[in-house]
Amino acid sequence: MKQRAPLTLAAVTAALAALTGIAALTAPAAGGTAPDGKAAAGARMPVERSLLVCPAPSSSDIADTTYTAFTPGAAGSAEGKGSARLLGATKDAKPVLEPKEVGKPFGATASGADAPALTGSADGVLAPGWTAQLTTKVSVGRARGLLGASCTAPGTDFWFPAVSTAKGREDYLHLTNPDDAAAVVDIKLFGPDGAAKPDAGTSENIRIDPKSSKSVLLSSLVPNSQLADATAHVTTRAGRVGASVQVAEEGVGADWLPAAADPAGSLVLPGIPADAVSVRLVAFVPGDEDADLKVRLAAPGGAITPAGNEQLHVKAGMTASVDLKDVTRGEAGSLLLTPADPKKAAPVVAAVRVVRGSGAKQELGFVQAVGPVGTRATAADNRPEENATVLSLTVPGDQDAKVKVTASPGTGGGEAASQEVTVKAGTTQVVAVAPAGGKGSYALTVETLSGGPVHAARTLNLPHEGIAMFTVQTLSDDHSTVSVPRAAEDLSVLTR
Numbered sequence: 001m002k003q004r005a006p007l008t009l010a011a012v013t014a015a016l017a018a019l020t021g022i023a024a025l026t027a028p029a030a031g032g033t034a035p036d037g038k039a040a041a042g043a044r045m046p047v048e049r050s051l052l053v054c055p056a057p058s059s060s061d062i063a064d065t066t067y068t069a070f071t072p073g074a075a076g077s078a079e080g081k082g083s084a085r086l087l088g089a090t091k092d093a094k095p096v097l098e099p100k101e102v103g104k105p106f107g108a109t110a111s112g113a114d115a116p117a118l119t120g121s122a123d124g125v126l127a128p129g130w131t132a133q134l135t136t137k138v139s140v141g142r143a144r145g146l147l148g149a150s151c152t153a154p155g156t157d158f159w160f161p162a163v164s165t166a167k168g169r170e171d172y173l174h175l176t177n178p179d180d181a182a183a184v185v186d187i188k189l190f191g192p193d194g195a196a197k198p199d200a201g202t203s204e205n206i207r208i209d210p211k212s213s214k215s216v217l218l219s220s221l222v223p224n225s226q227l228a229d230a231t232a233h234v235t236t237r238a239g240r241v242g243a244s245v246q247v248a249e250e251g252v253g254a255d256w257l258p259a260a261a262d263p264a265g266s267l268v269l270p271g272i273p274a275d276a277v278s279v280r281l282v283a284f285v286p287g288d289e290d291a292d293l294k295v296r297l298a299a300p301g302g303a304i305t306p307a308g309n310e311q312l313h314v315k316a317g318m319t320a321s322v323d324l325k326d327v328t329r330g331e332a333g334s335l336l337l338t339p340a341d342p343k344k345a346a347p348v349v350a351a352v353r354v355v356r357g358s359g360a361k362q363e364l365g366f367v368q369a370v371g372p373v374g375t376r377a378t379a380a381d382n383r384p385e386e387n388a389t390v391l392s393l394t395v396p397g398d399q400d401a402k403v404k405v406t407a408s409p410g411t412g413g414g415e416a417a418s419q420e421v422t423v424k425a426g427t428t429q430v431v432a433v434a435p436a437g438g439k440g441s442y443a444l445t446v447e448t449l450s451g452g453p454v455h456a457a458r459t460l461n462l463p464h465e466g467i468a469m470f471t472v473q474t475l476s477d478d479h480s481t482v483s484v485p486r487a488a489e490d491l492s493v494l495t496r
Helices: 009-020
Strands: 043-045 049-054 064-070 082-088 093-095 105-109 118-124 129-139 143-150 157-163 169-177 183-191 207-209 211-217 232-238 241-248 253-257 267-272 278-284 291-298 303-304 313-316 319-323 333-338 349-356 363-368 376-382 387-396 401-407 417-423 427-431 442-451 455-461 471-476 481-484
Touching: 009 232, 049 129, 064 082, 064 093, 064 376, 082 387, 093 105, 093 118, 105 427, 118 129, 129 278, 129 376, 143 363, 143 376, 157 241, 157 349, 157 363, 169 207, 169 232, 183 455, 183 471, 207 211, 267 363, 267 387, 267 455, 267 471, 278 291, 278 313, 278 333, 291 427, 313 319, 333 349, 363 471, 376 455, 387 401, 387 417, 387 442, 417 427
Parallel strands: 143 253, 143 471, 253 363
Antiparallel strands: 043 481, 049 118, 064 105, 064 129, 082 093, 082 118, 129 143, 157 232, 169 211, 169 241, 183 207, 183 232, 241 253, 267 333, 278 319, 278 349, 291 303, 291 313, 291 333, 349 363, 376 442, 387 427, 387 455, 401 417, 401 442, 455 471
């Protein structure tokens, strides 16, 4: 059998960078060698480049949008050079946001309906953990509300449970191509009866030109079907895109619905607001086997089972939903979905539609299933006003977790502050940390110190004329480091 030559560190670096698509690796730093002088196996190295994509914020002429970017930096050091910029997703775009400093958030604003989708990258010392968010406030009209979206890395496969094509809903899928080659996208919709049949040629081979964005009204794909609860599956045939769904619902407001975590047997949906009057859970099974899910709420005092909604049966290839009403009952909580029979753990995707308020002053938001924060995760745009920011931490397993929460200085000044918290297993805990003397928006960074896993979400509350306007962003592992194998190791599997 032909022998393969061991890959060099440079080849390893190139292969891993190609696989991730969003990160390049630095050369080994201090501590990356074993006592015998050889390269240490599995050394963690800071990423050298990060990419982000942000959707176009609003179609409203009276929209006010704030962009905020933040880099917590590599663990242990903020030294070195780097650059970061977000610019309009067009070939001749000018920078909208150019952060300059590790550990301090940087903001910019835009008004009206002309604010574009953004793409951008950070390199060097500004790359590890680079996070950006757009927050849009629309005071009146069909799309009124507080809309928040975390900018994400481009990808090729996205799940959106909780979309709708029903009357009174306008769900626009926003697709942004950050690359120099065209992307080609397919969209599939699944309702309570399975796959919806689209109009011929409307949902396949959708071309997104290089350095551009496109929005697709989901109801236009299936004009003869009104699906109150549905799941959208977005995949690319060529290239990669950023994908998010903007929802506007008559009389209830508007917000972004982010892509849910990849299909899994157990899911966590963290940070459902304490005063939610309606919590509608939507789940979908992409595989061939039905799923029977145990539904629990991780509350501050422990995990409880909602009366009358102990389980949810989801048929394979079909979308199921259940109205949990005011399940949180005055205390912020998180939904835990686990297989009723651990031996039959069919992968599922899930999200919840959350409504606060009553009558003409209702407001809409979404919480999607998300993975644990891992080593570290950040929410970029938090406000210093009283009760404006609510950080929820959830530990779904049977082991307590110790967490460090750090508030950065504000965009207008102040000093960073941090707090270590122990979150008991099976509970959700609300943590309040803000910068000392902070002015302007600030970032919140969550680090897992021990135990876990920990899931987190941040709720931003900005009331307007009696409407409890809010938006919830879940926190995801920032993947600021990558494991680099030993240089002498045979990594031929990467070349297959």
